[in-house]
Structures are given as structure tokens and as C-alpha cells.
Amino acid sequence: MKQVTASMAGTVWNIAVSQGDEVAAGQSVVVLESMKMEIPIEAETAGTVEEIKVAVGDFVNEGDVLVVLA
Amino acid sequence: MKKILIANRGEIAARIVRTCQEMGIESIVVYSDADKDLPYVQQATRAYHIGESPVVKSYLNQDKIVEIAQKENVDAIHPGYGFLSENGAFVKQIEELGIAFIGPSWQVVEAMGDKVEARRTMEKAGVPVVPGTTDPINDGDEAIAIARQIGYPVMLKASAGGGGIGMVKCDNEETLKKQFVSTQQRAKMYFGNDRMFIEKYISPARHIEVQIFGDQNGNIIHLFERDCSIQRRHQKVIEESPSPYLTEQLREEMGRAAVKAAQSVSYTNAGTVEFIVDENGNFYFLEMNTRLQVEHPVTEMTTGLDLVRWQIQTAEGKPLALLQSEVQQQGHSIEFRLYAEDPAKFLPSPGKIKDLRFPDGEGIRIDAGYEKGNTVSPFYDPMIAKIIVSDSNRSGCLKRASDFFDSFHLEGIKTNAPLFKKILEDTDFQKGNYTTGFLTEKPQLIEQKN
Incomplete structure (x- = not known):
């Protein structure tokens, strides 16, 4: 199991994947908004989206799990 | 005016509180959960908690702001910049309630907020547009x-x-x-x-804006220019006045064009006409900002005026204190926007400021939103403070700025201070030879990490 975590605190602006999607390493899966900037959060490794832990509008802290990949 | 509500936060709220104090006016501020410990909350006459941290639940919550304004029976609302400052519907609403808006009329705010409409208006008035x-x-x-x-x-x-x-x-x-x-x-x-x-798309280009001011009797003057060409992601990082690029003739022409632009919409209060200037010295109207600008201090330092005081007096219906011929541009001033961000990648760096020391020095003005121990939250823009350096000439400013950043100290989060040190060492910047492409064209200024 691999996790995609927030690289900084912010608000979830957009979720680019759905459960079951195949993602490639380096693909942007979630966009956070922090300090009026959109920050794409990329998957470090390839995998299948097993679970999405956040919803659009949620506030997340640095290190929080956003997406779980199988 | 005896009492003003400031519908903003951070450094600009503190800036407006300062002039209110000098004028003997009570200042009412509002703050969100994230901002409760910021200096401006303590500095104001009274502060009201307005809501949770996200802007829609706090600084954009018009109903709540109006409720506090009415409860406090304020004479006026100062919007600062950003948030509700260019929201025509908000301006209209508070004016109908008998509360003065410290800025232009709602019609002007609305007309200039629609950039297509603004272009059309300026074209008609004979101001060159892009x-x-x-x-x-x-x-x-x-x-x-x-x-x-x-x-x-x-x-x-x-x-x-x-x-x-x-x-x-x-x-x-x-x-x-x-x-x-x-x-x-x-x-x-x-x-x-x-x-x-x-x-x-005009390139190479400089971004040069002109500060204008209008009173309720129809008098409009300009307070000279600010060169805002040093930008990242189309956002300003360094601003200076006078512009090292403009000739005396071009400066006069742009000042006149800015006044003409303001006259075409019967502008009142403080405003800024932004121009883009191409390599041949042709200038074009870009947009008009119907509010006080972040970078207004460089104009204050070179004209000796307090723009917030002028804004309040204009909103009171007083005539402009000076004629165009009486406004003098003296010395030089440069503003550095200290951002909570990675100096190489320009990515946000929210977090707690564990230590912060602004070195003292002649010609140094600090307009800060935060102090040691505060947390820069991810909810608002990343600006920690504005460092405004002034001297009788540009080279003196550069020297003072270098000395400042040599002993500037901030611990806990990343800032763009290291970038300022590199920019100050760059010979093109030293010569005033730069355009809006400056930061993207000079990768050597951007720290290489990892």
C-alpha cells in the first residue's frame, strides 16, 4: 500500500482521480490551495487508487494522507 | 470621521490603524480564527472575531462585516486591498446604509472591475490600451x-x-x-x-503604474509612478519609485494619461492606473485598481504624503490638499515584499515564525503583518511584511537594502529574503535594467537545491 500525502497545509481544491483509476508515477492526483496558490500533489509511484481520504473543501495539514494507492 | 471599520487583516489593517491613531479616529478591526494573535488585532481600538479561517467565512462575509459596522455605528469602512475592496455590490450596500466607503463610488468600482468594460472606456477617452x-x-x-x-x-x-x-x-x-x-x-x-x-503579449515590457487621487469636487492629480516590473507568476515582488527606466518626458506623458483615464470615469479617492511599457517607450493601459495598492509606501516615501490620511480626508468630502504643481517627487524608494515561500520554487511555506528580527537602520520602514511567535496560515496570501528602503538616490537605496538583508533574520519558515540578496547583487538590477521577464530570464538568481 502506498500513500499520497500533502506536501503542505492547505485546502483541497480539486481531486483529479476516482477510486479504481490507474495512476502513473508523477501524475497529479489532488490539487491543494495554499496561500492563494494551486499546488498539484503528485503520486510518487504508480498504482491503483484504492481510497480517497479527502473531499473538496477539506483542510489538510502537511503530511496528511490524501489518497491511498494499491 | 470618528470611527472607521477596517475590513481587512495583517499588515494593511495595521497600516490603516496607524493613520487612524494619528488622526484621533477610533479603529475597529475584524479577525478570523487563524489571525487572532496577529499584531493588528491588539493595535486597533476594538477587535471583533468574525469567523472561521477560510475567507468566505471571514473577510468575505459581508453580512457579518455590515452587522459589526452597524453595531459599532462606524462612520466609514476602509476595505484595504483584496477581499471586498473591489466588490461594487458591497460598496453599494454599505453606502445605502449610510456608511461611507473609503474608496471610489460603487459605479466606478464596478466599471473598472470589468476589464473589458475598462478597456472600452479608456479607448473612448483616448488613453492607449493594449x-x-x-x-x-x-x-x-x-x-x-x-x-x-x-x-x-x-x-x-x-x-x-x-x-x-x-x-x-x-x-x-x-x-x-x-x-x-x-x-x-x-x-x-x-x-x-x-x-x-x-x-x-508585449515583450520585453515594463509594468509601470501611476498613483492617482481624486476629490469629490472633481479635482484629480497624480502622485507619480511606481515601477513594478520585478514579478513572479504575474505577481509583484519588488516595486520602486521613481522608475529607473522613465525619461522625464515619458513620466509626464504617463502622468497626464493616468489623470485623463481617471477623469473619464469621474474618479474619486485613491486609485492606480497600470500601464505596460514596451521597449520603444510606448505605453498602454492595462487596468485600473480602484483601491489603495500594496506598494503605496514607495509613493509615500518619495512624496512625503500619507495616502491613507488622504483617503480618509477625501471620503470626508475635503478637497485635495495639494495642486498637481505642488506635488514633488523626491529621493528614491524601493519596496521588497517578504513572502513566506521557498525562494527557489516559489512554493508556499506556511508555519510558525520562531524568530524574527528586522534590522534597524536609516531609511528603513517596515510594514509588517506578523511578529515573532505568530503563525503564517495557508488561508491567505503569503506576505509577511513589506520592507521599504529609501534614500536620496537609487544607489543609496540599494546599499541600504543590501545591509538590511545581510542582517535580516527569520527562523521557522522559508522566505524569499535570499532571493532579494541575489537580486541586489545582480548588475542588471543595479543598473535599473530589468523587465517583467527578469526573474524567469535569470535562473542563476533562483537557488538550486537538491
Whole structure:
């Protein structure tokens, strides 16, 4: 199991994947908004989206799990 | 006026509180959960908690702001910059309630907030505008047809946009086609308005703006220019006055054009006319900001005026204190926007400021929103403070700025202070030889990490 975590605190602006999607390493899966900037959060490794832990509008802290990949 | 509500936060709230104190006016401020420990909350006469941290639940909550204004029976609301400062509906609402808005009329705010409308108004008034569309564009095909006439590269912009958001440079048809849909969607999300327009992309270019001021008797003057060409992501990082580029003749021409632009809409209070200047010294109207600018201190330092005081006096109905011929531009001033961000990647760096020391020095003015122990939250813009350095001439300013950043100290989060040190060492910057492409054209200024 691999996790995609927030690289900084912010608000979830957009979720680019759905459960079951195949993602490639380096693909942007979630966009956070922090300090009026959109920050794409990329998957470090390839995998299948097993679970999405956040919803659009949620506030997340640095290190929080956003997406779980199988 | 005896009591003013400041519908803003951070450094600009503190800045307005300071002038209120000097004028013997009570200042009422509002703060969100995230901002409860910031200095401005303590500095004001009274402070009200307004809500949770996200802007829609706090500084954009018009009902709550109006409720506090009425409860406190304030004479006026000062909007600062950002947030509700350019929201015509808000201005109209408070004016109808008998509360003065410290800024222009709601009609002017609305007319200039619609960038397509603003371009049209200026064209009619004989102010040169950037070549581009006269009517708003609604679909990609139309955009492509117009871009073909103008010639690439073009700037695709949202009519309701601003602050660098909702604009993208397109080098060719393919990019324009792709960007149109996403930029339009983003415009709708951010501004609730999906009208787009296209301008010719002018490069190399300088971004030079003129401060104007109008009173309620129809007098309008300018307070000279600010050169804001040092930018990242279309957002200003360093501003200075006078511009090292302008000749005396061009400075006068731009001042006159800015006054003409303001006269064409019967402008009152403080405003800024932004121009883009090409390499041949042709200047074009870009947009008009109907509020106090972040970078207003460089104008204050070179004219000796307090713009917030002027704003309050104008809103009270007093005539302008000076004639155009009495306004003097003296010495030199440069503002550095200290951002909580990685100096190499320009990515946000929110967190707690564990230690912060601004070195003292002659000609150093600090307009800070935070102090040691505060936390810079991810909810608002990343500006920690503005460092305004002044001297009798530009080289003196550069020396003072270098000394300042040599002993500046901040611990806990990343800031762009290291970038300022490098910019100050750059010979082109030292010579005043820079355009809006400065930071992207000089990768050596951007720290290489990892």
C-alpha cells in the first residue's frame, strides 16, 4: 500500500482521480490551495487508487494522507 | 470621521490603524480564527472575531462585516486591498446604509472591475490600451479567430480577473485552444464570471503604474509612478519609485494619461492606473485598481504624503490638499515584499515564525503583518511584511537594502529574503535594467537545491 500525502497545509481544491483509476508515477492526483496558490500533489509511484481520504473543501495539514494507492 | 471599520487583516489593517491613531479616529478591526494573535488585532481600538479561517467565512462575509459596522455605528469602512475592496455590490450596500466607503463610488468600482468594460472606456477617452479585443469572448473558436488577427503570443485573460489570477500566456493556437476552457472554468470559480478577453503579449515590457487621487469636487492629480516590473507568476515582488527606466518626458506623458483615464470615469479617492511599457517607450493601459495598492509606501516615501490620511480626508468630502504643481517627487524608494515561500520554487511555506528580527537602520520602514511567535496560515496570501528602503538616490537605496538583508533574520519558515540578496547583487538590477521577464530570464538568481 502506498500513500499520497500533502506536501503542505492547505485546502483541497480539486481531486483529479476516482477510486479504481490507474495512476502513473508523477501524475497529479489532488490539487491543494495554499496561500492563494494551486499546488498539484503528485503520486510518487504508480498504482491503483484504492481510497480517497479527502473531499473538496477539506483542510489538510502537511503530511496528511490524501489518497491511498494499491 | 470618528470611527472607521477596517475590513481587512495583517499588515494593511495595521497600516490603516496607524493613520487612524494619528488622526484621533477610533479603529475597529475584524479577525478570523487563524489571525487572532496577529499584531493588528491588539493595535486597533476594538477587535471583533468574525469567523472561521477560510475567507468566505471571514473577510468575505459581508453580512457579518455590515452587522459589526452597524453595531459599532462606524462612520466609514476602509476595505484595504483584496477581499471586498473591489466588490461594487458591497460598496453599494454599505453606502445605502449610510456608511461611507473609503474608496471610489460603487459605479466606478464596478466599471473598472470589468476589464473589458475598462478597456472600452479608456479607448473612448483616448488613453492607449493594449491591442486586443473590444468585446468579451465566450468560446474557444472566437478566441482563435481573434488571436489570428492580433498575432501570437497573446495573453488570455478573465474580464473579472486580477492579482495575476485568471490570466495565461498563449504562444500558439494549440495552447490557446487548450487553455481557453480551463482558464474560463477557473474564472467562473474564482470570480463568478466567465467572460474572457485577449490582449497582445508585449515583450520585453515594463509594468509601470501611476498613483492617482481624486476629490469629490472633481479635482484629480497624480502622485507619480511606481515601477513594478520585478514579478513572479504575474505577481509583484519588488516595486520602486521613481522608475529607473522613465525619461522625464515619458513620466509626464504617463502622468497626464493616468489623470485623463481617471477623469473619464469621474474618479474619486485613491486609485492606480497600470500601464505596460514596451521597449520603444510606448505605453498602454492595462487596468485600473480602484483601491489603495500594496506598494503605496514607495509613493509615500518619495512624496512625503500619507495616502491613507488622504483617503480618509477625501471620503470626508475635503478637497485635495495639494495642486498637481505642488506635488514633488523626491529621493528614491524601493519596496521588497517578504513572502513566506521557498525562494527557489516559489512554493508556499506556511508555519510558525520562531524568530524574527528586522534590522534597524536609516531609511528603513517596515510594514509588517506578523511578529515573532505568530503563525503564517495557508488561508491567505503569503506576505509577511513589506520592507521599504529609501534614500536620496537609487544607489543609496540599494546599499541600504543590501545591509538590511545581510542582517535580516527569520527562523521557522522559508522566505524569499535570499532571493532579494541575489537580486541586489545582480548588475542588471543595479543598473535599473530589468523587465517583467527578469526573474524567469535569470535562473542563476533562483537557488538550486537538491
